[in-house]
Amino acid sequence: MVHERSSGPRLSPSSYEEDITLELAPRLAYFAGVARHEHVTRAAQDMGVPQSTLSRAMVRLEADLGVTLFARKGRTVSLTPAGRTFLASVERALAEVERAAESVRADTDPRSGKVAFGFLHTMGSETVPGLIRAFRADHPRIRFTLVQNYGEAMLERLRAGELDLCLTSPVPDAPDLVARRLDEQRLRLVVPDDHRLAGRKRVRLAEAADESFVTLEPGYGLRRITDDLCAEAGFAPRVAFEGEEAETLRGLVAAGLGVALLPPPAVARPGVVELTVTAPRAAREIGVAWLDGHPETPPVAEFKRFLLSRRGRLLPQ
Structure with a gap:
């Protein structure tokens, strides 16, 4: 069996797209400038580049695309139908790049970023x-x-x-x-207002060893702190409910579904009593x-x- 040897590396479709993008991107603004002026010399003067550089860039762009973009008459040019189609997409792309540049500049402004x-x-x-x-x-x-x-x-x-x-x-x-x-931030033991400890102001965490706890889910920092404090008090908390938000846990406590170690609320919640924990020192x-x-x-x-x-x-x- 005879195998045909490739004359060079073969690009996958994605590699080809990346390659053609790298080839085209630097010349898009040049193309838009020439299309706008319909004159190579005036476009070169407006963009501050040598006319020869601009002319070579347009020739190379057409070669890379395999499409004639301009009809030429001396230094005057006009867009072909393919050129007009290409220009519409190029102008949208350049406008998007400009918007992105303005956005990142605005985000870094010292006064309004x-x-x-x-x-x-x-x-x-x-x-x-x-x-x-x-x-x-x-x-x-x-x-x-x-x-x-x-x-x-x-x-x-x-x-x-x-x-x-x-x-x-x-x-x-x-x-x-x-x-x-x-x-x-000090943490408090939150209990229902009819709980056996509700008449107290202070409590040792060990006194809640037999209680059901409502806690945040594993992975939350406050859950890790709760587990560590309970271990320091000599017990592992018996978790009845897990949630994602502290005020939801307070609601579960108010409903009599357990007790919780929580930071103080912004506004007092009815149905619960918040006790200072004296030992171990409960804080985050x-x-x-x-x-x-x-x-x-x-x-x-x-x-x-x-x-x-x-x-x-x-x-x-």
């Missing part, structure tokens, strides 16, 4: 609105993209470049992240994290400085 900021659900009703209000007193035009999620999910979005900064707990310790502790650290070595825009740098200046007074008193 954008910050992508992530935070825990439990900080969304009071802490974060207060922080942004205080920050915008001096930076009224800076815009925010706000993302609420649990800690691990936010850190993944931080690593993916979707967030600039995030408030999270526990404060992460990872080689690719920089994290700074900002504040501490709140910190801000960002990607190590990741370039930051002026708005992000300014908001980071603001957050770090709030050490010890991040949370509402």
Whole structure:
């Protein structure tokens, strides 16, 4: 059997598309300029490039496409039907590139740029609105993209470049992240208002060892803290219900379905009593994290400085 030897590497369809895009892209603006002026010399003067460079670029563009784009008469040119079809798509593509450039420039503007900021659900009703209000007193035009999620999910979005900064707990310790502790938030044992402990103001966590707990799902920072505190108190919590949001857990507690370790609410919830835990010390650290070595825009740098200046007074008193 005789095998025909290829004269060169054969490109897959996707490789060919990438190759032709790299070939065409640098010449699209030149093509649009020549088409607009219908004159090579005037187009070259307008774009500030040598006429010879522009002429060669158009010849090469037609060769790469295998299509005649211009009918030539001296230095005057006019578009062929194929050229007009190609121009319509080129103008849309160039306009989209211009819009993208304007968008990224606007997002990095020191006075009116954008910050992508992530935070825990439990900080969304009071802490974060207060922080942004205080920050915008001096930076009224800076815009925010706000993302609420649990800690691990936010850190993944931080690593993916979707967030600039995030408030999270526990404060992460990872080689690719920089994290700074900002504040501490006491946790309370939340019980139904008709519970045997409801008449108390303080409680040792061990006194709840026989209770059913309602907790956040595994993977949430507060769930890990709850498990660790219960272990320190000498027991493993018997989990009856798992949820994704602290106020939902308070509702489950009010319905008599268990007890929970939670940060204080923005507004008191009827049907529950919130007890100070005296032992072990029940608290969670709140910190801000960002990607190590990741370039930051002026708005992000300014908001980071603001957050770090709030050490010890991040949370509402």
